[in-house]
Amino acid sequence: DAGVTQSPTHLIKTRGQQVTLRCSPKSGHDTVSWYQQALGQGPQFIFQYYEEEERQRGNFPDRFSGHQFPNYSSELNVNALLLGDSALYLCASSLVDEAFFGQGTRLTVV
């Protein structure tokens, strides 16, 4: 049984560009959450998707948007990238409260 998978693993983008990150949840999980983890910090909640709708959102600007597909996979889109968006982006899937994380996508904005 594959766990949570994310792609790509690493990405370098230029300031002002747009990026799309992808996540496939653990089998049987219907809820996907996205987190941003800056170096040396704990993950910060971006938003959560359930039944293809954004269920809750953290304190992130509208430049951060997402989508969930009927097969529960999800995308995170970030527009107008800033240098401060450089971080590890983590996807977590869950059925109830126990969230399982993917390996993350390391985004570097130059």
Place this chain on the structure above:
Amino acid sequence: GQQLNQSPQSMFIQEGEDVSMNCTSSSIFNTWLWYKQDPGEGPVLLIALYKAGELTSNGRLTAQFGITRKDSFLNISASIPSDVGIYFCAGIIQGAQKLVFGQGTRLTINP
């Protein structure tokens, strides 16, 4: 917003020693989770706690859900080199869907 204060920030111990770390908050949590994160990887779930006062073990790891629902601790007994990493506490507040994370405890073990 909700914050979790995790301590200590870092620990340097000898192999075989026991380890204790904790998280506290001014908010009440319905669920506490403990994760371990290795460099370049995502957090791995170690233990989940759902009831105040609950004490749960996973091998050499033991975690407790504080009776006030505002704190939790994690103990690691007889540490081994593969315990090295960053440990995070995370909580879910009633009615919320998101995990709130502590700042992490970096564990270093001298052989």
